[in-house]
Amino acid sequence: MAVPVLPEASALPAPALAGLAGRPFGVYVHVPFCATRCGYCDFNTYTAGELGSAASPRSWLEALRRELDLAALVLGSAPPADTVFVGGGTPSLLGADGLAEVLAAVRAAFGLAPGAEVTTEANPESTSPEFFAGIRAAGYTRVSLGMQSAAPHVLRVLDRTHTPGRPGAAATEARAAGFAHVNLDLIYGTPGERTEDLAASLAAVVEAGVDHVSAYSLIVEDGTALARRVRRGELPAPDEDVLAADYELIDRTLRDAGLRWYEVSNWAATDAARCRHNLGYWRGGNWWGAGPGAHSHVGGVRWWNVKHPARYAGLLAAGESPVGGREELTTDERHTERVMLELRLAEGLPLDALDVAGRRAARAAATEGLLEGSTMDAEARAVLTDRGRLLADGVVRRLLG
Known part of the structure; x- marks a missing residue:
C-alpha cells in the first residue's frame, strides 16, 4: 500500500488529532551518525565509511527541516513542544552549531513551550567546554552523556572509544556551562565486568555530581558484533543472577548518593531532574519522531520512518512521506x-x-x-x-x- 503523501491532514485520523491540544507534546530528533560502531549497538546508526557519499550531516539536516515543516502542517493543532530530545547515533558529532540548527528547525516548526526541556545526547569525546557553552546558548537545557563504564577492559568489550575519565570531566564542563541537568548513562553486565569494576564506575558517577543516572543491563542484540562473539563462544552471555546483583548495587549506591529511582532504569536527585521527555513515553504521551528510523506516536497511532539516511532525504526532497510503516493500536x-x-x-x-x-x-x-x-x-x-x-x-x- 502506498505511503500517504504529506502534508494531508487525513494522514492521521481525526480522533488521534483531537487530543493533541490538551496534552504535552514532545519532539524526538534522530541523528544517525557515529564515528565508530560499538559492538553491542543495534540502533539505526551509520559511520562515514558505511554511508560514503550517499548521505551527509548537511543532507540529513535539510531533510529534517522538511520533515518538521510537513509535520507541523499534518498535526495542525499541535501545541508548542514541551520537550525535545536529540538522540542517536552521536548528536555531538554535529558540533554546537549543528545542534543549534536542529533546535532552530524544531522551534520554527512547532515553537517551544515556556520552560521546555531540551536534551541532547553526547559522546564525551566529541565535547568540550566550547561545545557545551554553544549548545547552552542555543537553548539546550539538559545533556545526556554516554559513559557506560569506567573500566578500560569493559569499554574495550563494548567497543567504546572514550577514555575512562572523560565522561566525568565532560559532566563538569557541562555544569560549568550552565547546565543544571546532566545525565550519565551506564551499562552493566558486560562480559568480564567484575563487581569492583561496576563499583568503580558508580564511584566515578557519584564524584561527577550529576543529578540523573540511567543504568541499563547489557542486552545481546541479534545482528551485532557482540552477538556474534557470544555465539562463537569468545564471550559469555550476561548472567541473570549477576545482573540482579549488579542492579541492587547500583540502586543502593545511587540511593546513598541522594538519587532515587523514578523508573526502573533511571534515578534522579530531584523531581526537576527527571527526564520529562522520557516520562512522556512511559505515560503514553504524544510525540513526533523526526529523522531516519525515528518512531512517532499520536493518539494511538504509531509510525516509523525509513531507516537509511539517503532514502529518507530522497523521499522528503520529492515531497513524499518518509514513513516506512504505521499501525493504529487497538484498545x-x-x-x-x-x-x-x-x-x-x-x-x-x-x-x-x-x-x-x-x-x-x-x-x-x-x-x-x-x-x-x-x-x-x-x-x-x-x-x-x-x-x-x-x-x-x-x-x-x-x-x-
Whole structure:
C-alpha cells in the first residue's frame, strides 16, 4: 500500500488529532551518525565509511527541516513542544552549531513551550567546554552523556572509544556551562565486568555530581558484533543472577548518593531532574519522531520512518512521506502498553486501570512482596517494591493475565 503523501491532514485520523491540544507534546530528533560502531549497538546508526557519499550531516539536516515543516502542517493543532530530545547515533558529532540548527528547525516548526526541556545526547569525546557553552546558548537545557563504564577492559568489550575519565570531566564542563541537568548513562553486565569494576564506575558517577543516572543491563542484540562473539563462544552471555546483583548495587549506591529511582532504569536527585521527555513515553504521551528510523506516536497511532539516511532525504526532497510503516493500536494494545510502561514508574499504575483479574493478580503480587501492600486499597496504585523491580517483566505478565 502506498505511503500517504504529506502534508494531508487525513494522514492521521481525526480522533488521534483531537487530543493533541490538551496534552504535552514532545519532539524526538534522530541523528544517525557515529564515528565508530560499538559492538553491542543495534540502533539505526551509520559511520562515514558505511554511508560514503550517499548521505551527509548537511543532507540529513535539510531533510529534517522538511520533515518538521510537513509535520507541523499534518498535526495542525499541535501545541508548542514541551520537550525535545536529540538522540542517536552521536548528536555531538554535529558540533554546537549543528545542534543549534536542529533546535532552530524544531522551534520554527512547532515553537517551544515556556520552560521546555531540551536534551541532547553526547559522546564525551566529541565535547568540550566550547561545545557545551554553544549548545547552552542555543537553548539546550539538559545533556545526556554516554559513559557506560569506567573500566578500560569493559569499554574495550563494548567497543567504546572514550577514555575512562572523560565522561566525568565532560559532566563538569557541562555544569560549568550552565547546565543544571546532566545525565550519565551506564551499562552493566558486560562480559568480564567484575563487581569492583561496576563499583568503580558508580564511584566515578557519584564524584561527577550529576543529578540523573540511567543504568541499563547489557542486552545481546541479534545482528551485532557482540552477538556474534557470544555465539562463537569468545564471550559469555550476561548472567541473570549477576545482573540482579549488579542492579541492587547500583540502586543502593545511587540511593546513598541522594538519587532515587523514578523508573526502573533511571534515578534522579530531584523531581526537576527527571527526564520529562522520557516520562512522556512511559505515560503514553504524544510525540513526533523526526529523522531516519525515528518512531512517532499520536493518539494511538504509531509510525516509523525509513531507516537509511539517503532514502529518507530522497523521499522528503520529492515531497513524499518518509514513513516506512504505521499501525493504529487497538484498545487492548493500548491497555497492554499502559500496564507495561506505567508499572515501571515509581508512581506506579492506578489500580483501577486493571480489570478484575488484574486487580486480583496485583493483590497476590503484593502478598508476595512484589508490589507495595497498599494495592489492597481499591483507590491505590500498583507500585513495584525493590524486589518487584528485579522481576518487573514477570509482574507485568501477571497483571495482564
